[in-house]
Amino acid sequence: MLSLRRLDHPSWMILGILLIAANLRAPVTGIAPLVTMIQDSLGLSAAAAGLLTSSPLAVFAVVSLLASRVAQRFGLERALMYALWALVIGIALRSLPSVTLLFGGNLLAAVGIALGNVLLPSLIKRDFPHQIVTLTGWYALTMGLAAGLTSAVAVPLAHLPGLDWRHALAVTGIVATLSALVWFPQSRRPRPAAPTASSAKPVSLWRSALAWQVTLFLGLNSLMYYIVISWLPAIMQGSGFTATAAGNAHGLMQLASALAGPAVVPLMRYFKDQRIPVVILTSCNVIGLLGLWLWPQTALVSSALVGFGAGAVLVMALAFVGMRVSTPAQAAGLSGMAQCVGYLMAAFGPTFTGKLYDWQGSWHSTLVLCVVLTLLMGTAGVLAARDRKVDDRN
DSSP states (O other): OOOHHHHHSHHHHHHHHHHHHTTSSHHHHTTGGGHHHHHHHHTOOHHHHHHHHHHHHHHHHHHHHHHHHHHHHHOHHHHHHHHHHHHHHHHHHHTSSOHHHHHHHHHHHHHHHHHHHHHHHHHHHHHOTTSHHHHHHHHHHHHHHHHHHHHHHHHHHHTSTTOOHHHHHHHHHHHHHHHHHHHHHHHHSOOOOOOOGGGSOOOOGGGOHHHHHHHHHHHHHHHHHHHHHHHHHHHHHHTTOOHHHHHHHHHHHHHHHHHHHHHHHHHHHHSSSSHHHHHHHHHHHHHHHHHHHHOGGGHHHHHHHHHHHHHHHHHHHHHHHHHTOSSHHHHHHHHHHHHHHHHHHHHHHHHHHHHHHHHHSOSHHHHHHHHHHHHHHHHHHHHHTSSOOTTOOO
């Protein structure tokens, strides 16, 4: 049996962080390959089936604003424990033979994911203040690889003899349960609760220009990424690619997004501040988007560039959440603010651009819009990359 001293070791905490990260995307993105099966099995309309993947984004936006209060009330470790159990229970419920439990369990799982998304940067800020960039890069990699693996095995698993889509959905519960078991000792150890506003330097994040710069850097990146990831197969097939080729590019984009995490860490360390890396990564996105628009024959390389740039910007934006604040409480607040705005943007992006396509019959306007969003994102990122904190008065 592990001793308390062993559980206090930083490597055990890092293992817990990476396991939590493995749950922060896969339970939602893993539904997409199974939507048609779920729709046919339950007789759902296309709109109802679409809610399985779109409604969690609305939950993320709402819960992101409440997560810092949960951490202040219960402490970071215990709040993350609650997030994991919400995931375990939600995944179990949505795997049962009931349409009501399918949707209810999906929303409960989304609550757990939202809490984890907001609170992990705060935990890293508190316990690993000198390794923020490194740990953020590795947990982003873990999150992306887990999501990609889950999506890849979902359909083959559902087609195995004696299994169906419910079993494929339940698989993510195994990782969530393992994560909860590993994290449980952390939640039982005496730890101070996250600092409240009264114990931190007073600052209104919603009135802070720097907080809004970090928020827009993250939010505009999320908006662009969700637009492209939602419509890339349709964009490529509209340019003459087969469904198989479009699917391969879609998978490559997600893989490139995941691998960007560790790659961006040395880039951020090489420069004195992060403004040059922001320009480099924004350029990756712009070049990739222009390739999809003007040179569709380069779609495979272009989609990988977009994925890599978006994944790297995500790591930088999450790192900024810890680097641009002075306390874990501020980190939780800024993380909640940035992710609330980001998910609200992302929730409306694919729908709006889908209607734009219906109106024009072409994806050109959507790709131009994504280029404009990326340039605005880069502008916010350059401002957020300056070595300042939200409570600086100068």
